[in-house]
Amino acid sequence: MTSTKNNELSNIFSFFNHGGDYYFQEKRMVISSTDAWGVLRKDLIDTLGIQRAKRFLLRYGWNCGKNEARMLKDLVDWENDMDWLVAGSQMHQIGGRVLSYPEYFQVDMEKGTFHVSGHWVDSYEAKQHLQHYALYHEPICYFLIGYGGGYTSECMGKRVIFKETECVGKGDKQCRYVAKTVEEWGSEIDDDLINYEEQDIADELDIVYRRVERQSEILHVGTSITKNLTFALLQDKGMNDFAKILADDLSLPVFIQNQYFEDIAHYAEETYVNIQEYQWENMREFIKQKVSDRVLTQTESYEMTSHQHLLVSPIIIQNDVYGYISIYRERAPFGDAETDFLERAASICAVKMLNERTAIQTEERMKGDLLEELFKSETNTADIVKRFSYFGYNMNTPHYVVTFELPNYSLFPESEVPNTNKGNSPLKALMNFFDREETHFHTNFVKLQKYNKVTVLISEGYLHKKKIDIKRFAEECYALIQKEQKTDLVYIGVSKICTDAEQYSKRYKESIKAIEVSKARNRLMNTINSTIVHADELGHIMILLDARKPEELLAYAHEFLADLKSYDEKNSTELIRTLYYYIENECNLHKTAREMNVSISGMRYRITRIEEIIGVDLSKASSKFEIQISLQTYMVFNLL
Known part of the structure; x- marks a missing residue:
């Protein structure tokens, strides 16, 4: 072997032709173009995948750097080990791989410390990568990294x-x-x-093969789920069929709930797991606990216990969550594949729910149109009742007509209704309430929706199931709306009970008139109060309300009672209350005195004082009628 005392690498880079072979000093070399090397790199990435190819190229670069460091150690009589170490960056340039510029160099070979940073100019590896692929999300000079580590490690020991x-x-x-x-x-x-x-190429290929098999299996399962659920959707199958299909494809229990965490469907084949009814209940409560206080917008995995896992995906329609689909497994947690499967199923369930929702909305609009015709009484009532029967609804059973009006909200987009607030959550919450009640009590509501007003038929049968009367029902709805909107106005008008289909038009007018009374009171008293008004509380005043404006009726009552009310407020007396009892007891002085626990003389004084203030002789029948109308009007307007 020829050695040299000169440590300049350019002096030892010489070639000797021996029958077509090339040598680096006495070491045989093979020269290859960067393009050819780039093709080899591409084939490795295409075959192994970029992460596996990365490991292969790193180790290949490591061994190249390590071997060249050993070769240079023998070929050159270095003055010191530091020159040998620095020669590694020169070999990059001589080999045409890259031009290396260290910027920070802190090395102590005796102490074994090494901290170097710098940059590479014109990396052949980066160029070759970009010739075959787009930009990658992380650095890709794998050979250069490996070579630098292998060469330096050999020098440092x-x-x-x-x-x-x-x-x-x-x-x-x-x-x-x-x-x-x-x-x-x-x-x-x-x-x-x-x-x-260390891992040889056979191991790498085996890993890739197993990964391809796994991906093929995942693709097969995913395709099967999509195909089977789509077919079920086209066949108009129900959610129970959806749950069974997904459970069979995944061999896992499947649980589908609506947005109120009520069970829509669940399925588990006993061959892979035996779930009792109480376990479904546990899942239901667990999901409700985890999700009810927030909006779940993406699939999430939960650990019920150390060996019980739930994967929950929301069923989203037009940015609103309409339900949840979940799968359950013991021992092993869920991975990306199951997340993908469940999200596919959730998307198809969303289409199913959207179809059902569209059908229900179409039916609701048709029933609403029929109800509007019924209220107008311009069409044959018997014909409308018959058409309602096609929807499975019996209009001949007793019903109340309840009208909700929220002046500052609308069920329709702002662009369609001028001068309305953007928010519509109270009316939306009310509609969701009726949806829940229909599911829970197995009943149906007929609704007429007009901008910021909703009129609903409430059957007496539903109230019996719910075990409340119409007044408590109205109060429950009022509390629900107030919870959503806090301070804005809400009017609720409740009609008398409707026992005959011919009465619906009249009862509808009663509910509307009750709301008008509330509005008139707010205008006249210069107040803004939400109210519930029941038509049966208006008594025979409803007859007058049909013929007169509420404002005029209230003004009429003020003529008799305004001064008396003012006197009571100023002197802390009960003259209006006394007058009410006196009229109700048909002007019987003794009966009124007993009911109010007042002496006869005291009662005579009160009646005399009342007649003086209002200027009316209560012994006359006409006067008593006028006072009775005035008192009832004050009661309707909550002025007593």
Whole structure:
């Protein structure tokens, strides 16, 4: 072997032709173009996948650097080991791989410390990558990293790891690197060390083959789920069929709930797991606990116990959550594949629910149109009742007509209704309430929706099931709306009971008139109060309300009672209350005195004082009628 005392690498880079072979000094060399090497690199990536190819190229670069360091150690009589170490960057340039510029160099070979950073100019590896692929999301100069680590580790006598921090192959302006010993890197390098573990190409190919098999299996299952659920959707199958199909394809229990966490469907084949009814209930409560206080917008995995896992995906329609679909497994947690499967199923369930929702909305609009015709009484009532029967609804059973009006909200988009607030949650919450009641009590509501007003038929049968009367029902709805909107106005008008289909028009007018009374009171009293008004509380005043305006009726009552009310407020007396009892007791002085626990003389004084203030002789029948109308009007307007 020929040795040299000159440590300039350019002096030893000479070629001797021996029958077509080339030598680096006495070491035989093979010269290959970067394009050919780039094709080999591409084939490795296409065959193994980029992460597996990365490990292969890193280890290949490591061994190249290690072997060249040993070769140069023998070929050159170095003045010191530091020159030998620095020659590694020169070999990059001589080999046509890259031009290396260290920027930070802190090395002590005796102490075994190594901390170097710098940049690589014109990396052949980055160029070759971009010739075949688009920009990658992480640095891709795998050979250069491996070569630097292998060469330096051989010189240092301990492992040195290079990391590329910037790379032209991922869109950076230049390639930059940092190199330290394993000890100096600490835990920061733990994940990278796995890439340097010995593994031959057969092992790599075996791993790739198993991964391809797994991906093929995942693709098959995903395709089967999509195909089977889509077929069920086209066949108009129900959610029970959806649950069974997904459970069979995944061999896992499936649980489908609506947005109120009520059970829509669930299925589990006993061959892969035996779930009792109480376990379904546990799942239901667990999901409700985890999700009810927030909006779940993406699939999430939960651990019920140390060995019980739930994967929950929301069923979303037009940005609103309409339900949840979940799968359950014991022992092993869920991975990306199951998440993909469940999200596919959730999307198809959303289409199913959207179809059902559209059908229901269409039916609701048709019933609403029929109800509007019924209220107008311009069409034959018997014909409308018959048409309602086609929807399975019996209009001849007793019903109340309840009208809700929220002046500041609308069921329709703002663009369709001028001068309305953007929010519509109270009316939306009311509609959701009726949806829940229909499901829970197995009943149906007929609704007429007009902008900020909703009129609903409430059957007496539903109230019996719910075990409340119409007044309590109205109060429950009022509390629900107030909870959503806090301070804005809400009017609720409740009609008398409708026992005959011919009465619906009259009862509808009663509910509307009750709301008008509330509005008139707010205008006249200069107040803004939400109210519930029941037509049966208006008594015979409803007859007058049909013929007179509420404002005029209230003004009429003020003529008799305004001064008396003012006197009571100023003197803390009960003259209006006394007058009410006196009229109700048909002007019987003794009966009124007993009911109010007042002496006869005291009662005579009160009646005399009342007649003086209002200027009316209560012994006359006409006067008593006028006072009775006035008192009832005050009661309707909540002025007593």
